[in-house]
Each structure stands twice: as structure tokens, then as C-alpha cells.
Amino acid sequence: MVKVNICRSALFPPISLFLFIFVGFSLFTVDSVASVSYRNLIPEPVSIVEKEGRPFVVNEQTKVIYSGNYPEWESVADLLAAYLSESTGYPLTIGKFSKLQRSNEIIFERNFQLPKEGFKLEVTEDYMIIEAADLAGAFYAVQMLRQLLLLGWERPAEQEKRIGEVIVSGKELSFPPVALEDYPSMSYRGAMLDVSRHFFSVAQVKRYIDLLAFHRLNHFHWHLTDDQGWRIEIEKYPNLTKVGAWRGADKYGGYYTHEDIKEVVAYAAERFITIIPEIDMPGHTQAALAAYPELGCMGKNYEVATEVGGVHKDVMCLGNDFTLPFVKDVLKEVAGLFPGVFIHIGGDEVPKDRWQQCDACQKAITKHGLKDAGRHTAEEFLQSAFNEEIAGYLHGLGKRMIGWDEVLSDSLSREVTIMSWRGLGRATAALRKGHSVIVSADSHLYLNHYQTINSEQEPRATGGLVEMKKVFETPFFSLQLSTTEKERVLGAEACLWTSFIDNDSLLDYMLLPRLAAFAEAAWCEGRRGTYDHFLHRLPGLLNCYNRLGYGHANHFFTISAAYQSVPEERNLQISLESLPNTEIYYTLDGSQPIKSTSSLYKSAFRIDKSCVLRAVSYLSDGLSSDELRQEIFVNKATFRPVRLLNAPSERYQGENGRVLVDGIRSINFHNTGLWVGNHSSDLSVVIDLESLQSISSVEVSALTDLSAWIMGPQSISVFVSTDGEKYAAVSRQIYDAPTDAMGEKQSDLNRLSFDATSARYVKIVAEPFKSLPKGHSGENEPPFLFIDEIRIY
Secondary structure, eight states, X not given: OEEOOTTOOSSSOOGGGGTTOOOSSOOOOOSSOOOXXXXXXXXXXXXEEEOOSOOEEEOTTOEEEEETTOGXXXXXXXXXXXXXXXXXXXXXXXXXXXXXXXXXXXXXXXXXXXXXXXEEEEEOSSEEEEEESXXXXXXXXXXXXXXXXXXXXXXXOOEEEEXXXXXXXXXXXXXXXXXXXXXXXXXXXXXEEEOSSSOOOHHHHHHHHHHHHHXXXXXXXXXXXXXXXXXXXXXXXXXXXXXXXXXXXXXXXXXXXXXXXXXXXXXXXXXXXXXXXXXXXXXXXXXXXXXXXXXXXXXXXXXXXXXXXXXXXXXXXXXXXXXXHHHHHHHHHHHHHOOSSEEXXXXXXXXXXXXXXXXXXXXHHHHTTOOOBTTBOHHHHHHHHHHHHHHHHHHHTTOEEEEEGGGOOTXXXXXXXXXXXXXXXXXXXXXXXXXXXXXXXXXXXXXXXXXXXXXXXXXOOEEEEXXXXXXXXXXXXXXTOOHHHHHTEEEEEEEEOOTTOOSHHHHHHHHTTHHHHHHHXXXXXXXXXXXXXXXXXXXXXXXXXXXXXXXXXXXXXXXXXXXXXXXXXXXXXXXXEOSXXXXXXXXXXSOOOOTTTSEEXXXXXXXXXXXXXXXXXXXXXXXXXXXXXXXXXXXXXXXXXXXXXXXXXXXXXXXXXXXXXXXXXXXXXXTSSOOEEEESSOEEEEEEEEEEEEEEEEEEEEEEBGGGTBOOEEEEEEEEESSSSSOEEEEEEEOXXXXXXXXXXXXXXXXXXXXXXXXXXXXXXEEEOSSBOTTSTTBTXXXXXXXXXEEEO
């Protein structure tokens, strides 16, 4: 038997080192949390049977023991003893057992009848038994107990004890009697970190891995290469890190040596996390081309990309004699560093422009007998042939290839796993071709997207909106799948692309607590409860983050508002909705909604004059929603008849144009239903003021969101008429095109002023730009034009 000092934890830093550390952004604190119980846990256990009787008390004489038949289990016994010692101050004894005394003992036992990674916990007055089928399950049981310790289990007053020659100031921990069982629904529970767009040190990567382990995730997808930087040392090709790891005039960057990689791999393995390296090919390779120009079709003048996103036309040449040996050399070296079975090759977003113009690529196409067929070009078949070659090569190395869903083709080996990021349709297609699938839908699991509709008040993020409720409710299976197909869904992965994330504080803010929602969804998949049940358990976990030194966002749930223009009554009907069992309070004068002084929402209400609506929803446990704030601005155009002269896109008809005059400007997301969207055509609209009126200005609200292929107008023109037939131009403005292909989303209120004139009919024509800007993934393609509110004065 050995004593465990309170600083002996080999797997995680001591809890006390992190108590009440503040890391970036304001941390949410609940004034009073319900008494801690096993029912506060996230993820939620499969079963909890709370029993009568006295609790098990951890004191200075408690032993932590494991079977001598499984000496490797010492690591989890040691880990639990360290956590308990941190909480009590007692150096606990650990050791092997040959015969169980079941008296003041915490016992680790192996139970082969339990599911993989699963565990049972039995607590009585005399002992605590942790059963698991494997070491990973025992580790997850320890993480569960650690969460309970961090939740702040009630314990007796502090007391001094003499143990041998050491006097310790200790606390006795009390665990109520229980029979608990838990196991994961999905075998693959992963999270991705992009270290190319912004580099994270070994210490930062370890910190990220600790977060995954705390949430019982078991795969770390390490995105190591992209256009913006090559981050892994390849000894055979030193320029990959000498040149490809650094970008811009200030030489921003960094990379991991072989020793760094080995250190991180070992660190993750101790936490039962398998690392999957991603080496992008044949696209997203501009950093590699800068290091070795002979990789590209042009063969010269490449630079590591300085934009933090986008898709670049310069990709690997698939017709020269250098690319394939280079790729195989790199993959062989990578395979030697990562013991896991999977290697990710990317394969997504590969423009074919250079291949179409490249003699070597065209010769390769002819050599392979590739031709355009159906919706696919010969160049697309060329990439498929490359994917098949790489899949076969990795198989020979004892590895399996993962690719984003663009790699899917009829001829691809069924051994390849598809990571589906573009929705369940692609996942279903892959499953029906016989592939295994990992679900990583950007619509639900890209945590680099905004997490609240109030994007103007948020750190800059990539274009989409992924609220935590959406993460929690992620669908992992199409309803059309057969049982066999469903079994090939290995699991799911949350992704964090770091275009705008360059430090730990921002990483925490974007990741937490959405990662907890993902962890519960993946662990509990088929037995997920309701989202509000998850939220009732969340405050305790937020306090865990605080105690561990992690920051988090405070976006828990929302209020949705439905706006219905009623032109015949000249008003706007507003309906509010939030989670079940919440109360919504609102004001119309712009003041902050407060329970004691604000109106309690009971039913839809109507507005016929300008005001500022603010609303907040409250759960009984103290969590509150994001604030809904909406200005209603009544002007000469509001609630008037409107006629669209050009048909908008089918999905963005904006109530046949009525949203243009409902008094409301939409938030900066295009899918709210409050925009009129046109593609490759002008937005042309006539507003009938219903009587002759003097007007002198028009305002037009337009959206720019390049991540969704939306640009503002190239020009806006205003025409007036007294009879609705003859129109006179009174104003026209021309606007500059955005130059930043990854520019922030924004809505602009464009004002056109002119000499006062009398008119009944006002026609506004907004003309779109002809093409998306240089460097955009849709460069030279026509953008969408989205117009919302039109105001007339």
C-alpha cells in the first residue's frame, strides 16, 4: 500500500490550483444551486437508484483499492485518490486487493458484462464499488465523481487530524447511497481543433484535451495543415515547417516537432483519447505549395495564405511526378507518429480551375481514361482516383482513411470513413454505399459559428448560427436508415475552426457550454431528455468550469418572436415563445425587462406606433435567456401595400414583400424569414403610400454575409409616381464592392436623400453585384442580394 499525496495527480492538475480563476469574458455564477445530487450530472446517467441509509464517508482511513489481476488499473485508482485528497486534505492510501474487506474502501472491479466504456457505481455506508468493463469505463467513472466533487458536495465542517507525523486540515466527504449505471450510446465522440488558421501551443492543446476528457469525449481530431499554415514537422521535407509554418510580414505561425507530437499523443492516451491527425489534400494546401512550389500546377509564386478562411484555387497538381511520392512520404511519417487507426486527408473544397488549365493534369486524365459523365467532370474523377490511391496506401500502412463528404464516390473503398459536414443527406448517401460515417454537420456542430442572434455584441465568428439548443438536438440518423445502415454511424464530432479564435479565452467562450450539450447528445443519443431538463442541470456544470479556470458563454436559450403585418388594420402582431415552463417579461419603452416592473407575456399583442421591444425569459433555477431586442419603426411606408416586380428566390420571398414594410429590421442572419432574397436579378419593388405625400428620403436595409454568398447592392435607385404608371428618377447611389472575402456579416441602412417631391407610388430598384470577390470560394459566381426594411420619409 502507498499513500497518495494531494499533488500526485498524473492525469490532471490539482483542483485547488484552479479554484476561482477567471479566464476571459464574464463568468456566469448562480446565486444558489439546488443541493447537489447524482441527478445533477452531465451527461445524464442511464439509471440512478437512490437508496435509503447512511452515506459513505471519505476520511483519513479510506483506502482506494484495485485488483492485483489488473495492475494497469492503478492509474485510475491513483487519479481518484488524488481528487479526493485535493478535496479533503487527507493523503489517501491506494493499493491492490486480494481479499475485499468492504470496510471504508473504494473498490475498482472489472465487470466484463458491462458495455464498452460503461461503468456502475454502488455506494453504501461501508464501501463504494466502481465496476467497469475496461479501463476507459473506470476512467469515466472517476470523471463523473470528479464532477460531483466540483459541484460542491455538502460536507461536514473542517477538522484537524494527525496522521503519522503529518497534521492535515481535512474535510470528510459524504456520498449518499446509490446504485448508478452509465455507458455511452455512441462509440465515437470527438472534437476537432484547427491549429492552422491560428496556432495553439502544446500546453494549449493539452488544455483542450483536458476539456474533452472532462466531457467524456474519446477522439481528438487535430487539423494540422491548411492554406494558412503547416503545423507538423516532416523530417524528409523540412521546408514544410521552415517556410509553410509562417505567414505574412510578421511571420505569424508555429509548428509541432516530432517530440511535441509524441508528448501530446501520450497525454491524450492517458485520458483515453485517440488523436486523429488531418493532413489536407489535394486542396487547402497553399502552405505546402509555398514550401514546395513543384507541388502545384503553376510551379512558382505561392505564398502561405494570409486570409483566415476561404477556398483557394491553388491546389496540388495531380499530374506531375512529385505530388504522389510527396504525399505518401508525408503520410508514412505521420502514420509513425500517431498510433490510432484513422488518418484524415481532408479532401474538401478542391477547386478544379488549375487542373482544367494544367497540361500535366489533362495528360493524367487521358492516361486514366477519365471523361465527363453526367453531373461530374473529368477533373472530379481525377480527384476520386487520387482519393482511391491514398486510401489504398494508408491501408498498406495499417491505417484507415477518413475524408470529408466530398471524397464520396462510387469507386471509393468501403473501408474509408466519411465525415459528413454538409448534412444528413450526405451521411445517408455514404451509408447506403457501405461506408461508416461520423456526423459533423456544420449546421449543428460547428462551434465556430455564432451562438446567439445578437451577433453585433459577440466576438467575430464565422457566418452561421448554432445556438446551444440546436447542438443538443442534433439529429444523428436519417429516419430512412435501415438497422444495418444505422449501425455504421460510428458517432459524432463537434468542430472548432479558428479563423477568429486565437487565444484560450475566445476558445472557451466559443466552446463552452455548447460542448457540454454535444457531449450529452453523443453520450446519451437515443435516450436524450428534453433541452430544458438539460438546462436545469447546467448551472452546476458552469460552476465546475469556473472552479477549473475555464471561461464560458452565457447563451443558454432564446426567445423567438413571430411578426405578422396586418396592413388592413395598420399594425403589427407580435407573438413571443420560449422554452416550456418559462416566464417571459417584456417592455415596449426600451427599458430593461425586470420581473418586478415589466409586463408578463400572456398572449400575442399588436403595435401601431414606433417603439423598442425588449424581452427576457426566465427558468425557475435562475438561468435566463438571451435578451430579445427589436426596434419597431413606423414611417410612411410601414404597413402600406407593396408589390414585387421581380420574383425573389423561392426560399426567400419575405411574405411576398410584406416584410419590407413591417417596421422591423431583421438581425444579420439571412434565414429569419424577414428578408427578400434575389439571385442574379434586381430587387424591384413598388410601395403604394395610398395618397399623395411629400417625401424627401428613402432608407433601404441590405445584408452582407459573404459566408452565405450574400453581398449588398451595387446600386440603389429611387423613382416616384403620382399615378403608378409614369415614374421619374429622383436618386441613385453606387456602392463599392467588399474586398475582404471573409468579411464580417452586417446589415447596412442605406439612405438616399433628394429634394422634397409629391408622390403616391415609390419604386426602389436594388441592383446586385455581378460576382463574388476575389479569394472567395465562389469567386466569379453571382451573389445573392438580400433586402429587408424600406423606410420612406
